[in-house]
Every structure is written in C-alpha cells, then in structure tokens.
Amino acid sequence: MARTQKNKATSYHLGLLKAKVAKLRRELIQGPSGGGGGGGGLGFDVARTGIASVGFVGFPSVGKSTLMSKLTGTHSEVAAYEFTTLTTVPGTVKVHGAPIQILDLPGIVEGAVDGRGRGRQVIAVARTCNLIFIVLDVLKPLGDKKLIEAELEGFGIRLNKKPPAIVVRKKDKGGVNITHTVPLTKIDPEEIKAVLSEYKISSCDIAIRQVDVTLDDLVDVIEGNRVYVPAIYVLNKIDAISIEELDLLYKIPNSVPISSKEWLNVDELVDVMWEKLDLVRVYTKPRGLAPDYDAPVVLRKGRSSVEDFCMSIHKEIAKQMKYAVVWGSSAKHSRGQKVGVDHVLEDEDVVTIVKK
Known part of the structure; x- marks a missing residue:
C-alpha cells in the first residue's frame, strides 16, 4: 500500500487492500473462529461495580499503581521495577457522590495487540471501560503516546472519537447505491466498491453524512466491532520537570499533567474524569x-x-x-x-x- 501511488486508477486496488488488512487484523485478534482470542482471561476481567469504570493503561513503571493506590485506598503492588502489577486490580473512588470503579491494568508492551506480554487480555478489559486513563511518563510522553494509541487502535478501540456518520444497509438486489450530503474529500466511489467487494457485499445502500470520511471509517462501520471510548492522557511525574516544560505539556490535547508520588494536580484529573464520563x-x-x-x-x-x-x-x-x-x-x-x-x-x- 505504501508503494502504490494514490490516484483514480489505483483507488479500487487500495480499497481492496485496506479491507484485506482489516479482515486479517480481526483474525489475528479473534482467531479464525471469531472466538475473541485472548479476552479477559484469568485474573484480568473483574466483577464490575459502581456507575462507571475507568481503566489505567500504560507501559510498565509509569506510576499507574501509585496513582490507583492513593486515589482509591486500594493496595496495588508498587515497586521500582517493571511488571509489578500482573492482574487487574479493582478499586473504587467516590466523585460527587457517585462510585467510580478504577481498574489498574498490567503494563503493556509494544506489540501487545499481537499477544506480547499478555497484551491482548489487558486491552480486552480496556475495551469494556467507560473511560481510559493513558498514563505516560512526562520525560517521554509523545513517543509512548503514539505507541499506545497504535496498540489500542489495532484492537478496535477508537480514542476520543465518535462513530462515523455512515449508514450501510444491505439488501438482496439492486447493486450499490451511494448517497452523501457532504463532499467526499478523502474517499471515492471506486474505493467504497472495492471494500464492499472484499466483504462480499454486492447490494447495499450507503449514506454518508460526515465531512472528511476516510476508508478506515467505512471499514470500521462494516466490521461493526469497534468501540469508541473517551481517553485522558495522564502525564505523570511532573515533579521531575521544570515549570517551562510543564507549560508545553498542557498543549497536548485531552491531557492532565500530575504527580502521583507528590500528589500534585490530582484534583484537576478527577474533575476532568467526571466531565469525560458524562x-x-x-x-x-x-x-x-x-x-x-x-x-x-x-x-x-x-x-x-x-x-x-x-x-x-x-x-x-x-x-x-x-x-x-x-x-x-x-x-x-x-x-x-x-x-x-x-x-x-x-x-x-x-x-x-x-x-x-
């Protein structure tokens, strides 16, 4: 796909490849039988309590367990070495009278979506949460943020996004009918037909009501197993940086810089959490x-x-x-x-x- 130049002559071919990749990725995650390969698993998923659940996701040793322990009063193993937390540790924090369940998940590693470090079980639990805290080390936030987003995206989690305004209605005959109330700037009819062909959909009505819809959005709608979860980027360990560096961190969208160790700015994090949970x-x-x-x-x-x-x-x-x-x-x-x-x-x- 990277080697193929995008133009009208190649759009059908690119659409076909995009759909093939999505189907193969689904098989990697669920297994050929579609059994959900690597769901919660022993010690990972837990009984749900409270009105909503918040999952802590991040690489090892970024301070998830310290934040969890202080926020909820629940003991989550803390140590200065990686992979201290080996199972999901649940706790509860009351915010404005509402019990919110906090889930401290084991640290994930790059390649988690492919099964490394029991990553599939971790991300499977994150899929079921109402809000995800992506906990990052302030000394390397952007690189880690990009890696974790890629892992979660690969598992069908769409962060801080709304479902695309695309409706696909299958029918028995009549071919493919595409209607759109906005200009199609990032997708064309040939690509749409190629994706439908790969999914063996020969007759359907497609209505697009959103600007800048992409081929990925269409694939997400057809796959039908994506989850759209709000996320907060918790930039931990601000006690280790200067005020000038802290000002730069606030420019990262949906982020809250804190120090779980020194308990700095956690009140703002709780306020943003309440707002995001709606x-x-x-x-x-x-x-x-x-x-x-x-x-x-x-x-x-x-x-x-x-x-x-x-x-x-x-x-x-x-x-x-x-x-x-x-x-x-x-x-x-x-x-x-x-x-x-x-x-x-x-x-x-x-x-x-x-x-x-």
Whole structure:
C-alpha cells in the first residue's frame, strides 16, 4: 500500500487492500473462529461495580499503581521495577457522590495487540471501560503516546472519537447505491466498491453524512466491532520537570499533567474524569420533605429519562408512577414541572415521584 501511488486508477486496488488488512487484523485478534482470542482471561476481567469504570493503561513503571493506590485506598503492588502489577486490580473512588470503579491494568508492551506480554487480555478489559486513563511518563510522553494509541487502535478501540456518520444497509438486489450530503474529500466511489467487494457485499445502500470520511471509517462501520471510548492522557511525574516544560505539556490535547508520588494536580484529573464520563446526578425529594442531597441517583447521559431514574431505584417504581415533578435545568419553570416517564433529566435535577 505504501508503494502504490494514490490516484483514480489505483483507488479500487487500495480499497481492496485496506479491507484485506482489516479482515486479517480481526483474525489475528479473534482467531479464525471469531472466538475473541485472548479476552479477559484469568485474573484480568473483574466483577464490575459502581456507575462507571475507568481503566489505567500504560507501559510498565509509569506510576499507574501509585496513582490507583492513593486515589482509591486500594493496595496495588508498587515497586521500582517493571511488571509489578500482573492482574487487574479493582478499586473504587467516590466523585460527587457517585462510585467510580478504577481498574489498574498490567503494563503493556509494544506489540501487545499481537499477544506480547499478555497484551491482548489487558486491552480486552480496556475495551469494556467507560473511560481510559493513558498514563505516560512526562520525560517521554509523545513517543509512548503514539505507541499506545497504535496498540489500542489495532484492537478496535477508537480514542476520543465518535462513530462515523455512515449508514450501510444491505439488501438482496439492486447493486450499490451511494448517497452523501457532504463532499467526499478523502474517499471515492471506486474505493467504497472495492471494500464492499472484499466483504462480499454486492447490494447495499450507503449514506454518508460526515465531512472528511476516510476508508478506515467505512471499514470500521462494516466490521461493526469497534468501540469508541473517551481517553485522558495522564502525564505523570511532573515533579521531575521544570515549570517551562510543564507549560508545553498542557498543549497536548485531552491531557492532565500530575504527580502521583507528590500528589500534585490530582484534583484537576478527577474533575476532568467526571466531565469525560458524562454522568448526571439526580436528587430524590419525598413529597413534603427537603431533597436528599447526600445520596444522588447517578445516571449516564443518554440514559437519564425519568423511567431510567425510577428503574435505577427499583423496577416497580416506574410501573406505579402516575407522574413526576422535576426541579432544575431540565424543567421549564423554577416552581417545578409535572412530567412523564420519557422526560430527560439534567445534572443536579431534583425529582419527586407521585404514585397512582
């Protein structure tokens, strides 16, 4: 592919190769039978607790275990040599009343996606997390960042990206029909047809609604097994660098420089973590009483309707509900709004459930 010049005459050939590479990579990861080759494995995946999970990913000896131990109070083996953590170590930290599960994963090595250093098991657990902390040594952040991104990308994890606005609808006949509401600047119809040919798709409707869609985006949609996970680059050991160097680190997108050893700037990291997890706190208010601000019901954005709120407390409440009264940013007026089960709640809303 690197040797092939990109032009109209070669676009079909390049599309074919791109699809072949994606299929071969999937087989490497899952095995020819598609069994998920090297999933959680003994000691890797753990019982999930809390409202969300955050996985610590990084090379050995970057300070993941020290940060985990201090953040959660959970003992994760710490030493000045590589591969101290050999299994997933779970812990919990409470943020704004919400229990967040922290998973300290064993250090990965270059070539992890191909199985080196039990890397497949580590990355398989990372795929299931709601947020990934990529912990980097501040003395060599950019090189390590690029390597870890490549390992995670190779395992179908897309960091800080949204799913491409591409819809592929297979049909029995009628050939390939491509529609797009934006100009195609990085992909052309011949490449699209080549990818479809490799996947043995002869008839389908493809709708593209996103600028700068690439061939990789199309392959991701067809493969259908990609996960889109937010990530924070935790630049550890800032106690070892100067203020001038620290200013440069802040220019790295989605990064938070900290020192787990000296406990510097960890408050900012927790704030950014909460923001990235996109959680919603909802307070209960029994009729005639003040709201309970000590124990919020925590929901995920996109799953924060009044029905979700009821179900998170007890599944019978939604069945018994006549209506709810909501105060807060989702309500139309400050004195409270009467709503049904489909009403979407916002962060720090207060809710009273009125039963039938």
